[in-house]
Amino acid sequence: MEAFAHFVAELSAGEQKAAQAAIGAGFAYGLAAIGPGIGIGYVVGKAIEAMARQPEAAGMVRTTMFLGIAFTEALALIGFVVFILLGL
Amino acid sequence: MLGLEFPPINEVIRWQEVFPTFNKIGLIAVAAAVIASLVFILASRYDSTRAPKGVRNLAEIIIDFIEDNIVMQTMGRDGMGWTPFLTSLFVFIYLCNVPGIIPIIQMPATARMAIPLFLALVAWVIYNAVGIKHQGLFHYFKGIMFPPGVPKPIYLLLTPIELVSTIVVRPFSLAIRLFANMLAGHMLLVTFALLTKELVQGGNAALIPVGILPFFMLVFLTAFEVLVAFLQAYIFTILTAVYIGGAMHPEH
Secondary structure (H helix, E strand, C coil), rough: HHHHHHHHCCCCEEEHHHHHHHHHHHHHHHHHHHHHHHHHHHHHHHHHHHHHHHHHHHHHHHHHHHHHHHHHHHHHHHHHHHHHHCCC | CCCCCCHHHHHEEEEEEEEEEEEEHHHHHHHHHHHHHHHHHHHHHHCCCCCCCCCHHHHHHHHHHHHHHHHHHHHHHHHHHHHHHHHHHHHHHHHHHHHHCCCCCCCHHHCCHHHHHHHHHHHHHHHHHHHHHHCCCHHHHHHHHHCCCCHHHHHHHHHHHHHHHHHHHHHHHHHHHHHHHHHHHHHHHHHHHHHHHHHHHHCCCCHCCHHHHHHHHHHHHHHHHHHHHHHHHHHHHHHHHHHHHHHCCCCC
């Protein structure tokens, strides 16, 4: 940790700003992935439960499952786009 | 010094221009449109009294898939008129996604914002136009802003949210979903390819066996991208179908 602080102190102002942006980008993506991760797991788990209970409804459940995944996943993807924008 | 040299994002997604104002992304998009048109034009030329074969079979499988899994599931029977539009949307997006895993080309055309954004704007114009045509301007916006079956005070909160989410967020989330998925897949492939190269050719003999691990990951991710390319085309198409279906048949 001390070596890292020493390393950071040696950087110029521009490089420090870039380093902070990189750290921020990492947090942006990591935090954005938590909620959708839980959400997608829940959606798929429930869909599998429904398919196991009623195999004849599997096609309909699968379509709805993909829709649910698509809406949930959008949040994580916005986080990914912010990650790219911050990292530039 | 701190890990491997990752190229800047602009180098990863920017290709040399074949000739000015026309780069390889444009080339992939044009090739996708030409291949799709060729397949369906050739398929339409078969004599329909004989058993289908070759290209005709392929085209029939694609159209059956769109009708059974997208149109019937979301719009019902009176959405059948949208099958040609949804088929061209699906095939175009799929053919733009798939170059991401074809060796030498290795770049999905949809990993640049231009193509997804334009497709999303097309979908946006169409579902709004369909809603206005089927329900009339007043009823369409009333249906969006005041969904039935909600207690009156809630409208204060619900109306702005619904309006913004239908008019502004929908096209952007459509575009960003496709763009970010393809870009993320592309970046993952770049990362593991670079890691493999760095470990194997880095000059440290002890690290060469370790290089097998990212290489297996690379192979696995390529197989995963085959699935993602299909799934994203499917999701984009089915969401467009859901939006058009929602505009045609409002909730009561």
